[in-house]
Amino acid sequence: MADVIFNHVNKRFGDFLAVKDFNYHIEDKTFVVLVGPSGCGKSTTLRMLAGLEKVSEGTIEIGGRVVNQVHPKDRDIAMVFQNYALYPHMTVYKNMAFGLQLRRFKSPEIDRRVREAAEILEISDLLSRKPRELSGGQRQRVAVGRAIVRKPAVFLFDEPLSNLDAKLRVQMRGEVLKLHHRLQTTIIYVTHDQIEAMTMGSKIVIMNKGMIMQAGKPIDVYDRPDNMFVAGFIGSPAMNFLEATLVRNNGALWIEGGGFRLPVPPSKVDHYAPHHGKKCYFGIRPEHLYDVDFIKEYEPHSVIKAKVELIEPVGSFVILQILLGKATVVAQVDSHTRAALGREIQLVADMDKMHLFASEAPNPSLNTL
């Protein structure tokens, strides 16, 4: 049992508040991803949990015990570092055995655990090599191996895949997930890559400027972002935001902005009605804008017309940049679209998937109000 609980945790570096009121409960055996742009305090949070940084205010509990004053070695955690942190002068075997030796395990037990971990990670034939004789992916495996021989209650990963090339990264993602399934322990995983977060996390915590912006299941965060930051951070290509005003016109509610006027779907009218007349941001994801040619039935008012500025065929779909009023909007449409550069195109907006955000920072979602 190792729930990890952050209780209103702050971290200061001098006057600078790097982590602000971090308050979150991580349940046992979950795979939690901390995600956010570089410098938002992810590593600092993880390092406080590991015991590499002191907590300025608040408490951290691991398995029901406050660990603020507990030495890292007694926290029952193991950490995998971004640059692997393998000891360059030790063989793979010794790298994995070192932590156990420090904990005074008997050598037969050390040997058993190292070989078992090597087996799991398929690095048994590399045990006598030095780190510099390994590829990036193999080093990563050794770094993970060094953590699992310890059999900790909580694994901490700090951007472990960011030094690998794209293909290997995708492969290792899958392997880390399999490992989690096999080990059944809590994993806290830091990354700046939202795709990694979405694909790996059973829960994700999105951070910005030292604060939690939203936490939850990936799909919930994607469907119902709490604020404009999360809406823009999660999803690729990123959500479009357009300045708009809510206007009421004989019973119906419309979103009006530069070059477009779109109807609020009946199901949401009651919800948004109190905000009519207000300036706000209209948000729509590129994947919720469809090429009119490929839609059988649609609400004719939900069509927007705009000039195509850029066409990026990706294969399974095409990414279009269109000019709507003065704003550039990205749409992800069917790969057989007849869109042509410089010509007008008609796109249907799936208004059931629309978002509205308040115009003042921190731009909370009006959907959830």
Place this chain on the structure above:
Amino acid sequence: MLKGVPILPRGGGTPHSLKLMKESPEKYRNYMFLVPGMFFLLLFTYLPIMWSTWLSFNRWNLLSPQPKWCGVENFLKLWNHDVFWLVMKNSFFFVTVSIFPTMFLALVFAILIDERVKGRVYYIYSLFYPTLIPMAAAAMLWVYIYSPNLGVLNIVLSKFGLPKLGWLGSSQTSIWALIIMTFWKNLGFFMLIYLAGLQNVNRELYEAAYIDGAGWWRRHLAITFPLVGPTSLFVLIVAIILTFRVFDQIHLMTEGGPGNSSNVIVYYIYENGFKFFDWGIASALTTILVVILLFLTLLIFGLFGKRITYTAD
């Protein structure tokens, strides 16, 4: 492998492994740039070495003012001379006793300074200061420290109820006094080299070991010491050469005395050349010094050169 294609070693290489220069006319032009440097190196380094090596096989002193070939006579004379053996013993003693504490403490101080966030520069400067000041000034200072009745050292010793020592004036302690002073003078220099070497050690390694429960000593024994290997090799060789060549402080503080108790090889060369005017013997001693240094350097490289882990990978 394709001809003329630059070949980089695995794991990123240094430009010197580029084979671009192969078989190109630029090669000769590139060598030309070496000519001036080589010329002066030849003139002021290799020629004097050859000249003095040749002289060591010549009789050349006040009684024989022209160099005259005499085979190994100079070496035989030294072999049969007690002072020569005392000087050799002193030199080796000086080197072996001072090198390891110097290296060890230089590394420890470098680590301590490296771990400090505040006041780094102040610590570096105060340790490096002895290296900066001229040897003559340092010698003056230490002559005062060592002086039997007024010296700071003896005053401190007697405060603790310990007997006063003769230091520079006693054949039992003179070489120790010089070793301590030389240690003080060189420590900062080697510390600075180690401090540079430490920058190559990845900080994450210490954090990984810390999380695993390694204490301060364990972390540095298991990580720093092996990983500063290349620096240590360099420091070891430089320290051996520097220490074998100690001269100024001996000339200024003891003149090799009392009774040759602090006489070492370079000072002995000086005595033979400029006091006894036996340039043949002085040259023979120079040859011996060159051979010893060459031998030790090759030995150390042979022993450790290949076994050292280089952090860059």
